[in-house]
Amino acid sequence: xxxxxxxxxxxxxxxxxxxxxxxxxxxxxxxxxxxxxxxxxxxxxxxxxxxxxxxxxxxxxxxxxxxxxxxxxxxxxxxxxxxxxxxxxxxxxxxxxxxxxxxxxxxxxxxxxxxxxxxxxxxxxxxxxxxxxxxxxxxxxxxxxxxxxxxxxxxxxxxxxxxxxxxxxxxxxxxxxxxxxxxxxxxxxxxxxxxxxxxxxxxxxxxxxxxxxxxxxxxxx
Numbered sequence: 711x712x713x714x715x716x717x718x719x720x721x722x723x724x725x726x727x728x729x730x731x732x733x734x735x736x737x738x739x740x741x742x743x744x745x746x747x748x749x750x751x752x753x754x755x756x757x758x759x760x761x762x763x764x765x766x767x768x769x770x771x772x773x774x775x776x777x778x779x780x781x782x783x784x785x786x787x788x789x790x791x792x793x794x795x796x797x798x799x800x801x802x803x804x805x806x807x808x809x810x811x812x813x814x815x816x817x818x819x820x821x822x823x824x825x826x827x828x829x830x831x832x833x834x835x836x837x838x839x840x841x842x843x844x845x846x847x848x849x850x851x852x853x854x855x856x857x858x859x860x861x862x863x864x865x866x867x868x869x870x871x872x873x874x875x876x877x878x879x880x881x882x883x884x885x886x887x888x889x890x891x892x893x894x895x896x897x898x899x900x901x902x903x904x905x906x907x908x909x910x911x912x913x914x915x916x917x918x919x920x921x922x923x924x925x926x927x928x929x930x931x
Contacts, residue, residue, distance in 0.1 A: 752795035759925035786811035
């Protein structure tokens with residue numbers, strides 16, 4: 711009996727300790743959770759960041775014949791993240807991409823994508839997103855905003871994952887973010903493509919919009 715009571719006491723103590731650590735972790739800010747050791751605090755992580763085009767991509771995936779996902783990218787883009795580590799609701803995300811820069815690795819297909827069947831780039835040269843609301847969800851963010859493509863604006867939500875923060879060799883702050891959401895291309899007037907004999911769409915209606923972003927904090931003026 712004494713041995714069993716001792717083991718039960720140890721188990722209860724361990725449970726209380728684990729619960730205490732879990733509660734503390736849940737209360738940490740995103741910046742603190744992803745701190746580089748104990749060197750990066752939330753105040754250091756807060757600020758305005760520019761997308762680093764050399765280490766970032768704005769792209770998409772579309773299923774072809776219901777079989778495989780075909781990827782594509784927009785090579786010419788800009789964007790900023792205003793990251794408020796203390797109050798995520800004050801954070802903001804803005805980005806735009808030049809539709810003529812679409813790149814799927816197949817030149818004839820890219821030329822077709824620039825035509826009226828798809829993006830109609832001469833009439834609608836830019837794809838844009840401007841956040842209207844940022845919410846914290848666990849260690850991630852839900853970023854809702856106005857997404858405009860081919861002259862149509864719809865409200866969409868990106869689940870943003872803040873991968874982490876690092877300082878480069880010159881002391882500049884870097885921020886890593888990944889995000890992915892789905893849009894229906896027909897909502898934006900992109901209706902090209904027929905069904906196969908068995909009814910499978912040659913081009914899926916749902917398109918994954920994918921962001922892989924490394925961002926650099928703007929230097930104080």
